[in-house]
Amino acid sequence: MKGAPQVVAKLSSDPDVQKKVLDTTDALAKRGYRALGVAESKDQGKTGTILGVLSMFDPPRDDSKKTIDDCKREGISVKMITGDDTAIAIETAKKLGMGTNIYNATKVFPKNLDPDHVPADLEKLIAQADGFARVFPEHKYAIVKTLQKQGHIVAMTGDGVNDAPALKQADCGTAVAGATDAARSAAALILTSPGLSVIQTAITEARKIFARITSYTIYRVALTMNIMFLVVLSSILLNFQPLTAIMIVVMSLLDDLPIMTIAYDNTYVSKKPIRWQMKKILTTSSILGVFAVIQSMLLLFIGYMSVKNPGSISIFQVGNLSQLQTIMFLQLVAGGHLLLFVTRQTRWFFERPFPAPILFWAIVITQIFAACACYLGWFVPRISLWMICEIWIYNIAWMFILNIIRMIIEKVQK
Structure with missing residues (x-):
């Protein structure tokens, strides 16, 4: 019979033999060797003769x-x-x-x-x-x-x-x-x-996936708040619909392409275990959403005042309310995609890790299409190239503001 030395040793009635088996086993163990006791019994295991101890070495894997x-x-x-x-x-x-x-x-x-x-x-x-x-x-x-x-x-x-x-x-x-x-x-x-x-590879990939899900959640909540409150507040305060039905459909389609590429984005890999912190995520997304609403509402008020009081604003002049709808359409498309750069990490958007090429070019392509649609009058009333540039400058300025707010939120919630 064979088995654990401390069990096999009990078959012997000689204490010295039992002690020798256990001492040998301990000596082998201290060198990293496993031991297997071997004995012979002629009375169905009631007593036995210890034949020896076999040593076995089972080293850890190389990696x-x-x-x-x-x-x-x-x-x-x-x-x-x-x-x-x-x-x-x-x-x-x-x-x-x-x-x-x-x-x-x-x-x-x-x-x-x-x-x-x-x-x-x-x-x-x-x-x-x-x-x-x-x-x-x-x-x-x-x-x-x-x-x-x-x-x-x-x-x-x-x-x-x-x-x-x-x-x-x-x-x-x-x-x-x-x-x-x-x-x-x-x-x-x-x-x-x-x-x-x-x-270790699985851990790294899991943390990347977690970071992408977090980025998507914050972005989606903030963008939804922006669109929802813009439409509601504009209707209540100005009795004006900032978006037409076709604009909402086109905007949703343009948002889908970059959103799908988030799954392939480059992300910062945390150096410590991470957990799903719903309170933190909702707080971050809600605060960014509130400031995104301020961003859109401020542009809407400026454009609305320009329409109602021609000549009152010298830099940003809007001819009519139809053009203002196009302006708000482009602002939401461009500002929403720039917001994605802010939500994808907790530092400055221009720091490493840079966006994955598929995400970056998905945003570039959708922005080119949106700009062409606004300039050429596809699906939306036409606006000038200069006005498109003004909207982009406005959104880029707000991109830095939102990024600063994001970093402050992260610092406060640590």
Whole structure:
């Protein structure tokens, strides 16, 4: 028979033999070797003769240390959870550059453990420990569940049947290549090639996607507020419809092209774990939306006064209300797309990372089309080229104002 040395050793009735097996196992463990006890029994396992201890070396994968180092740089805390002996776990942790504050799970976890209700002192230990050795499936599950209760987002890797409960409980269970069917079924992410380096790639891509979703949400809320309040306030205060039905349809179509390319945009990758902060997102988008409304309403009032009082404004002269509708159409299209540059990052819009080429050219193409439509009178009343330039200058000036406001919001909400 073969098995864990501490279990096989109990077959012998000689204490010296038992001690020698355990000492040999500890000596091998301190060098990072696993041990397998071998014995022979002639009475169905009641007693036995110890034949020896086999040493086995199971080194970490070549990319494990680099992956762990990369995860640490991403602000992720990495813990070791293993069924191996504590000494082996500590030795392996040293080779991987991990913390060596590793506990024997069989000693610190109660025998009548309820994984869903871990004692308070054990919860604190789980948070502080660098890892646990000699763990059983219920220990792994309890560790994951406890970390989640403490507010952490937990990812776990594993390959065996005994990992399945914890993989299922984790926010992102990851089954490594060659994992059992049970582990693969329980995991949310399955690695198809050997090694762990792809985990860091997954983290980076996930954070990029998160940043794109955040950018889109802030942009969409702010732009919707702008259009909605412009139409409502103009109708109430001036008894004037700033947009025709065809303008709204064309504007929606022009907005769709840049919005679709947000999925391919270059984004700043956070160096620490990020969470969905609905309050922060709504606050940012609402404040930007309010100032976007001010931007549009100010131009509307200037244009409206120019129509009602010809000659009262020397620089920005509007001939009639139909032209004013075209002006507001172009302002919303141009200003809305420039707002996208502001919402896509928390710093100046002209700093790295620059917009992805597909996003940049999507905006350029739609703006060229909108300008041509306004100058040539496609779908909208015609306005002069000079007036188109004035609207663009106005929007660019407001782009800097909105960017400053965005950075102030980020600073205040940190």
